[in-house]
Amino acid sequence: MIMPDTGHALRVRGVSRNFGGLKALRDVDLEIADGERISVIGTNGAGKSTLFNLIAGVFPATSGRIELFGEDVTGMSTAKRAKRGLARTFQTSRLFEQLTVAENVFIALGGSEFRGGSLRPAWRSPSRWERGERLLERVGLREKGEAVVADLSHGEQRQLELAMALALQPKLLMLDEPAAGFSPSERTHLVKLLREIPEEITLLLIEHDMDIALAVASRVIVMHDGEKILEGTPDEIRASERVREIYLGGSLDEAV
Amino acid sequence: MTRLATPTRSEKSRGWLRPGLIIGLIVLALAIAFPHLVDRPKFWIPNIGIKSLWLGIVAMSLVFLNRYVGLLSLAQMTIAGMSAYGVAYATVTLGLSPWVSIVFGLMIGTLAGYLVALVAARTKAIYFLMLTLALGQVFYSWAAQAVDVTNASRGLYPVPRPDLGVMNLADLNSFYYFALAAAVLCYLLCRYVATSSFGLALQGIRDSPERMSALGYNVNRYRVGAITFASFIASIGGVIVVFDRNQVDPSVVNLNATLDILIVAVIGGIGSLLGVFAGGVVLSLLLNFSQDFTDRYMTLTGLVFIAVLLFAPAGLAGIGKQVQGVKDRVLRKKKSAPVLEPVQEPPTKPSEEELTTEGTQR
Ligand SMILES: Nc1ncnc2c1ncn2[C@@H]1O[C@H](COP(=O)(O)OP(=O)(O)OP(=O)(O)O)[C@@H](O)[C@H]1O
Ligand SMILES: [Mg+2]
Numbered sequence: 001m002i003m004p005d006t007g008h009a010l011r012v013r014g015v016s017r018n019f020g021g022l023k024a025l026r027d028v029d030l031e032i033a034d035g036e037r038i039s040v041i042g043t044n045g046a047g048k049s050t051l052f053n054l055i056a057g058v059f060p061a062t063s064g065r066i067e068l069f070g071e072d073v074t075g076m077s078t079a080k081r082a083k084r085g086l087a088r089t090f091q092t093s094r095l096f097e098q099l100t101v102a103e104n105v106f107i108a109l110g111g112s113e114f115r116g117g118s119l120r121p122a123w124r125s126p127s128r129w130e131r132g133e134r135l136l137e138r139v140g141l142r143e144k145g146e147a148v149v150a151d152l153s154h155g156e157q158r159q160l161e162l163a164m165a166l167a168l169q170p171k172l173l174m175l176d177e178p179a180a181g182f183s184p185s186e187r188t189h190l191v192k193l194l195r196e197i198p199e200e201i202t203l204l205l206i207e208h209d210m211d212i213a214l215a216v217a218s219r220v221i222v223m224h225d226g227e228k229i230l231e232g233t234p235d236e237i238r239a240s241e242r243v244r245e246i247y248l249g250g251s252l253d254e255a256v
Numbered sequence: 257m258t259r260l261a262t263p264t265r266s267e268k269s270r271g272w273l274r275p276g277l278i279i280g281l282i283v284l285a286l287a288i289a290f291p292h293l294v295d296r297p298k299f300w301i302p303n304i305g306i307k308s309l310w311l312g313i314v315a316m317s318l319v320f321l322n323r324y325v326g327l328l329s330l331a332q333m334t335i336a337g338m339s340a341y342g343v344a345y346a347t348v349t350l351g352l353s354p355w356v357s358i359v360f361g362l363m364i365g366t367l368a369g370y371l372v373a374l375v376a377a378r379t380k381a382i383y384f385l386m387l388t389l390a391l392g393q394v395f396y397s398w399a400a401q402a403v404d405v406t407n408a409s410r411g412l413y414p415v416p417r418p419d420l421g422v423m424n425l426a427d428l429n430s431f432y433y434f435a436l437a438a439a440v441l442c443y444l445l446c447r448y449v450a451t452s453s454f455g456l457a458l459q460g461i462r463d464s465p466e467r468m469s470a471l472g473y474n475v476n477r478y479r480v481g482a483i484t485f486a487s488f489i490a491s492i493g494g495v496i497v498v499f500d501r502n503q504v505d506p507s508v509v510n511l512n513a514t515l516d517i518l519i520v521a522v523i524g525g526i527g528s529l530l531g532v533f534a535g536g537v538v539l540s541l542l543l544n545f546s547q548d549f550t551d552r553y554m555t556l557t558g559l560v561f562i563a564v565l566l567f568a569p570a571g572l573a574g575i576g577k578q579v580q581g582v583k584d585r586v587l588r589k590k591k592s593a594p595v596l597e598p599v600q601e602p603p604t605k606p607s608e609e610e611l612t613t614e615g616t617q618r
Contacts, residue, residue, distance in 0.1 A: 056470060082472035090470075096463040099456070107460045108471050110453065118453040125453065168471065 008070060009034050009172045009202035010055065015064030017050055024050045026226045027064070032172075037203045039213035041237075042223030043246060048206045049091050051223070052174055055204075056088050057081045069171060085171035089164070089178060091206075093157045095149045101160055102145035105132035108167035132167075139163040140189055154181045162193070173197065174204045179212050191215055214238065222246070280530060287436055291429050301432050303544050306500050308536035309435040310336075313442050313493035315520040315532040317486040320446050323527045324455060325482045326462030327380075331372055331388035332490045333517045334395050337509035339365030339494030341399065344412035344504040354418030361498070362491045369487020370480065377479035392514050400506040411505025415498050425499060435496045439533065442489050446529050449485060458482050519557060523564050525571020534572040 012030035016023065025047040032038055040048050054061050055068075057078040066074050068084050076084075096104050109128050110118070123129075136142050139159045149157065162178055178194075179187050187209065194216045197203060207213040213220065214234040222230035222237065224246055230237070237243055286293075287305075294300035318332045342364030346357035376387050399406045406412065417425035425431040449455050457478055461468050465475045498504050507513065516539060524535030542560065546553045568575055 058466065058469075077474075078469035079472050079474050082470055088470055090467070094464040094467040094470075096460045096467070098463055099459055103456055104460075106453075107456050107468075110457060110471065110473065118457065119449070120453060121448070121451050122453050122456050123451070164467070164471070 007033055008067070009036070010069075010204070011065075011067040012051075012055065013065040013067075015051075015054055015061045015066060017047075017054055017059070018062045023226050025054065028223075028228050030221070030228070032202055032204065034171075035199055035202055037205070037216055037218045039205045039207055039217035039220045039234075040223060041207065041210070041213050041220060041243075045225075046223040047226040048223055049176055050226075052088060052176055052204075052206065055174065056086065082168060085168075086174070087165040087168040087170035087172070088174040089161045089176055091176040091180070093161045095157060095160055095164070097148075097150045099149060100145065101136065101141060101147050101149060101152070102129065102132055104149060104160060105135050105163055105167055108132075108164040109135075135163045135167055136160075138166070139193065155183060155186050158182060159186075162190075170201065172202045172204065174206075176206045177208060178205070179207060179209050187212060283530070283533075284440070288433075291432055297428070301428050302500060304537065304540050305432050306435050306496065307540040307543075308533060309432075309439045310493045310496040310500060311516065311520045311536035311539060312524075312533035313439055313496065314490050315517050315524065315535060316442055316446060316529055317489040317493070318517055318521045319524075319526060319529055319532055320450070320489065321482060321486045322521070323529070324450050324458045324462060325479060327479070327483070328385050329376075329388045329483070329486070330385055330514055330518065331369075331376075331392050332486070333514045334388075334392035334509050335365050335369045335372070335487045335490040336494035336497060337399070337504070337513070338368045338395065339491035340498035340504040340508055341406060341412065343495055343498045344415045345405065347415050348412045354420060358495055361495055362488065365491025365494055366484060366488045369490070370484045372487070373480040373483035377476050377483060389514070392509065393511070396506055396509045396511070399509060406506070409506055411503050413503030413505075415502055415504065417499045417502070431499065435500075438492050438496060442492055443529055446489065454478070454481070519561050522561060523571055525568075525573030528571060528573030531571050531573025538572070 008031055010030065010032040012028060015025060015028050017025040028047075028051060030051075040051070042048050053059060055066060057073065057076060057080075061074065064074075065072065068081060068086060071084065073081050073084065096107065099107075103122075106122065106125075106128060109131055133142070133145065136145055139162050141156060141159050141163065144152065144156060149160065152160065158178060158181060162175070165173060165175070175194075179190050182190060191212055194203070194205070194212075203216070205213065205216060207216075214237065217234060220232060220234055220237040221228055222240075222243055230240060230242055232240070290305055291297055291301055314332050314336045317335075318329055321327045321329050321332075339361040341361075343357045343361030346352040346360040347354070350357075352360065372388065372391055376384055376391075379387055400409050402408065417431055419426060420434075423430050423434055425434055450458075457468070457473060460471075461473070461475055461478055468475050468478075497508060501508070520532055520535035520539050522535070523538050524531030524533065538560065539557070542557055543553065546556045550556055564571060568578065570577065
């Protein structure tokens with residue numbers, strides 16, 4: 001069973017998670033090769049975010065096993081998984097609300113080490129601030145560096161959310177509904193940005209917007225009621241009777 | 257995402273830095289002149305001056321934790337008390353020299369804070385508050401009973417103000433300036449730490465620990481680091497306490513003393529590192545003068561506390577901003593008729609203003 005494996009960014013084996021009596025996730029398997037682009041779709045409460053949280057280590061799996069980059073991380077802390085090269089965004093933005101946009105990215109670039117050097121005044125790390133500026137430019141927040149996060153629009157907060165994850169220079173990037181609340185033009189920008197993500201970065205995307213989900217992914221996973229019910233190419237998913245059944249009458253769009 | 261009593265408005269203090277600096281310097285000049293301004297130095301210097309300073313220093317450690325880490329600790333006076341006991345034990349029982357005793361006290365307080373942090377850093381919000389309160393009570397009852405170490409309720413004495421070579425603390429004025437220097441040093445230290453990368457990370461933890469973990473930060477270690485640092489600051493306050501009283505006994509760390517620190521922090525403004533000294537002055541004035549017109553000191557303190565919470569939720573340090581807020585509002589009302597409102601109001605602003613006007617109208 002425990003084969004050292006370097007070709008896979010992520011392997012999820014028979015993972016389940018219960019919340020009290022609720023089976024939020026049931027026996028899910030998932031394999032993602034390095035550099036793959038995967039979208040996860042599914043109705044509200046299907047367990048998509050729960051899957052993310054398990055992969056990121058926010059809470060432990062009730063059962064099952066999770067491997068990141070060929071290493072068993074099932075019992076590993078969130079911080080350690082992040083250091084292995086995993087970055088994620090949150091469905092509802094988790095930002096440093098009282099700080100400025102630039103400070104948010106500065107912290108995100110923090111390298112995560114508890115070193116004596118971190119007692120240096122923050123302004124004495126000009127290269128880190130510059131890297132932050134470049135990141136903000138990439139997500140379209142160049143003008144907003146000095147703004148306090150609490151004053152940002154919802155869309156801008158989502159953009160910052162993305163910048164924070166990119167700051168880690170991850171090997172595996174997990175985005176939880178990055179387009180939620182975006183305007184059409186912001187959506188276009190997002191798709192462009194996602195397509196520009198370097199090939200070697202593996203992407204796992206939860207997205208309610210079918211256009212984005214199918215446009216970006218090479219493979220799509222459909223979840224329903226805590227289970228993975230389908231997996232296939234975007235074309236297969238588009239043609240699938242089952243998917244249409246679940247999303248009958250465009251309820252998917254309502255869910256956004 | 258639970259947090260207690262932290263100011264939720266976005267920190268735009270950056271723009272306020274300059275007026276803040278000027279006010280700070282004026283206050284400092286007043287503090288330096290203080291011993292020469294008062295009519296009865298023998299009363300004013302220890303009872304108001306020095307007392308305000310150590311109250312402020314200990315409260316500053318509480319405010320630091322609350323403002324930059326989002327933790328409300330009720331153990332700060334206990335930590336200061338441990339440091340005071342450390343100095344007294346080294347002086348009285350071990351017969352060590354003043355400098356060594358001071359270092360010993362600082363080490364005891366800081367180490368104790370570190371141990372508290374190891375236990376408490378995992379808990380949050382109300383649990384952290386309860387735990388720190390409980391630890392304080394445990395130490396109090398131990399101090400009141402451990403005859404061998406603390407000499408129980410009689411305490412450790414005498415701890416005379418020493419001649420430190422550079423400064424003879426036996427002289428009241430010198431001791432006052434010693435305390436003032438310590439207060440300034442503590443403030444600068446807190447500011448320095450807050451603006452370091454470490455301090456920014458602490459503020460990140462305050463706003464979203466989940467995010468910090470996801471970024472690879474070991475949240476607990478940062479919390480432990482911050483609590484230990486705050487304990488060091490409180491310990492400095494403890495050194496002044498023991499020399500101020502020439503002794504240490506359990507009343508230094510009883511529940512009243514613990515609550516005094518909270519009151520000082522709230523009166524000064526729970527988010528302001530300098531406001532604590534205003535809070536310290538108010539409380540020491542209350543302590544010394546309330547018996548002139550009432551024998552219910554606690555009632556009066558309680559009333560002041562409530563008044564501050566009602567009318568100036570950001571404390572004395574926030575009053576300037578409150579007045580500014582009202583002024584802005586009045587000015588905008590005057591102008592708003594012909595001018596188009598071009599900027600979108602940030603969602604947090606109106607509620608804050610409501611609070612402000614509510615406070616001043618009453
Ligand atoms: N921390 C938690 N505690 C208790 N129940 C939870 C928790 N997280 C998720 N759940 C429950 O687990 C189920 C799956 O939730 P999850 O957030 O994974 O769904 P989702 O697919 O991300 O849905 P959405 O599209 O609405 O984001 C839901 O019924 C939810 O209420
Ligand atoms: Mg979700």
